[in-house]
Amino acid sequence: MIRLVCPPAPASLSSASTQRERDSLVAWYTDPTHGTTPWPGTFAAYKGDDVRAELTGVFSAKCAYCESYFGATQPLDVEHFRPKGKVVRERIVDGHTVRKLEAPGYWWLASTWMNLLPSCSDCNRPRRQELPLGLRATAGKANQFPVADESKRATAPGQEDAEPRLLLHPYLDDPPQHLHFVEAPGSIRDGEVEARPSTIGPGPSAMGVASIEVYALQRQGLVAARAAQLRLLRSHLVTIRWLLEDISTQGLTASLRDRFTHELGELEAFCAPTAPYSAMCRQVVDEFKRTHLEESP
Incomplete structure (x- = not known):
């Protein structure tokens, strides 16, 4: 992952149809009678051709997370950095951490330009992956968005600015401060990635650790x-x-x-x-x- 400058938003994200979708979302999620029931509409505003074209150009047809070219092999996934409909939340149950996919997600960011990134299918979708040490596991971002403190997770517009997110964003962070690539010619570790030491405390960078895991940056094909x-x-x-x-x-x-x-x-x-x-x-x-x-x- 590299740092890039966020370009101006495509025109479709300020269109009348996009605003209607946003108004519908606000009306639904601010109505207390709906509780956590997901919005019955279809998220469509972020799917404009100009959104896909701009993301492809800005990122040079590369995945925002792993930097693999997607242009020659697969269609672009327009990925929501903060998941729009549902998000995986952590709960402590009988002393154990339990992860559960729950609604709502970050619905107010569904068509926000800064929240849209281009991704390859392996970084974005949950798939069985070969990992180091012969391990196999389901990896890929999907609806994950880990935070350092679940009690501080954003649940309303504007709260995300103070949210202790753990995932690196190419517009907001300097990834090389958190990620280090292993150069070991002749070794199976050549090309692996690891978290750099944290600059704010002992141990590795928490953002580096979480990003490697969630974006599946250690999958063997990559x-x-x-x-x-x-x-x-x-x-x-x-x-x-x-x-x-x-x-x-x-x-x-x-x-x-x-x-x-x-x-x-x-x-x-x-x-x-x-x-x-x-x-x-x-x-x-x-x-x-x-x-x-x-x-x-």
Whole structure:
């Protein structure tokens, strides 16, 4: 996941039909006789073609969570960061934490632009996944939205601003502060992701831990894809090290300078926001530069 700037909202989210849907939701959920009964209408305002087109463009046809390209293999899931209809809530029952899908969700955010993100099906939908250590489990965000304190979960418009959310958002957070990618050539751990140490207390980042689990960022197919990208990136890193050796023995000839400049450009291409797994590649490239290129030609 990388941080991006939220663009202006598409026109359909301010249309008359969208406002009618919002008015209907407000009328339903502010009527105390309905209790927690789900709104009987159909959420449709967020499904505009311009919403899908804008999300695809802003995120370069990549999943907002795992940075895999979805454009070539699957339709875009317009994902609600905070679930719209129902949400998984935690309760303590007989001393045990029980998770239960309950209504209502964050209905007032159903067509709010900041709450809409592009997702691949593996990050968004609950599916059986191969995980590290040979584990298999159902993973994928679906209606999950963990918070640090269930008693402080938002239940009305405006309360979400003070909610202690645990999931990373690409417009609101700096994911590299919470996520670290494992670089271990030849190991099954190559391409895995782990939570960075917390900056506000002992242990790992709580947002990093929750995001890895909920977005299924450790599923083996995704880890393998990141590892393959790392192998491609390393081939350029090796070439640069060879060029540095040649420069140290031959001096900076015009040919070596041109090849060196070309390879630096290749590194930056791996880190471009349009490239897959660019957060991981940026981490590796920045570390390589600190180690090998502090005094580069």
